[in-house]
């Protein structure tokens with residue numbers, strides 16, 4: 001028998017479900033009816049050129065028009081949207097005098113729609129909303145329709161917009177910015193290219209892992225973290241091997257949405273803090289950067305007894321480890337499974353392979369320590385710890401392992 005350590009107290013929480021979740025194959029066809037039920041007359045559809053080509057944008061436009069609504073489309077969303085993207089979207093929204101927004105796409109489309117909504121309804125510039133709860137006036141209703149299973153932005157009140165010049169990412173959080181409805185239609189995710197499936201899927205898994213151990217975790221956020229982890233871990237290999245498996249795609253989509261709800265109630269940790277500077281300076285795709293750092297962060301955090309216990313509980317949700325297993329064995333089993341998933345994703349497994357220069361480590365570590373999410377990590381993580389984490393991530397690992 002292991003000696004029982006007293007349970008750590010849970011963080012306080014204030015949960016108000018803001019987003020109606022509508023799930024099912026084909027449910028995108030309900031977008032017109034649902035928008036009308038929220039009072040829409042003139043709708044701005046915010047999406048990207050790829051989704052126009054895939055035919056998804058036309059599907060949404062037709063559903064809106066069939067419900068008697070006017071629809072205007074902004075289809076120039078770019079990856080990692082900046083203030084310039086928001087301004088362009090805003091000009092279209094103002095010109096068309098819209099009273100409703102629909103974000104269709106990955107996190108970038110939803111972030112652009114949310115960013116546009118802030119300024120359209122509250123004026124000023126994006127940086128005025130950097131932080132929490134800066135909007136004073138009501139915002140337009142938004143329906144979010146994800147076409148990737150990753151960011152969970154459809155369930156979050158944050159818009160992530162980078163400054164056009166400094167490329168500094170501004171997290172603008174406000175409950176009013178959250179989508180009123182998230183339409184989760186697995187059919188829309190079948191068209192994801194393999195690399196997008198891999199990067200967004202690993203990101204969703206990292207969200208489940210990080211939210212399960214933060215300082216802000218609580219019984220409610222854990223409920224979402226565990227279910228998200230079970231859904232994603234159980235289906236990731238399947239969607240990589242069988243991209244048209246609608247059932248497995250649906251599980252990933254739900255898992256990513258639940259992980260988004262977990263973030264909303266628990267925040268993130270050191271893997272996300274370490275990933276952001278890699279994306280900013282070396283253009284490493286978000287999911288790839290987070291995935292690369294995650295096993296190292298899990299090992300680092302597991303030195304903290306409360307985090308070790310939290311990892312054991314997480315690993316027991318999809319039966320990677322048994323609750324009766326020792327904590328250290330459970331953490332090792334969890335790390336082994338994460339590494340296996342990264343190999344299934346076919347991702348580079350060392351920072352060198354991603355083009356990161358070793359001499360940049362001190363700069364990257366300084367920046368990582370200043371990231372907002374670092375403050376929620378279960379173990380105190382300073383710049384010198386990030387140096388060690390980045391060093392560890394330079395060692396080649398991968399296919400030879402397990």
Ligand SMILES: [Zn+2]
Nearest residue numbers: 203207272290
């Ligand atoms: Zn992420």
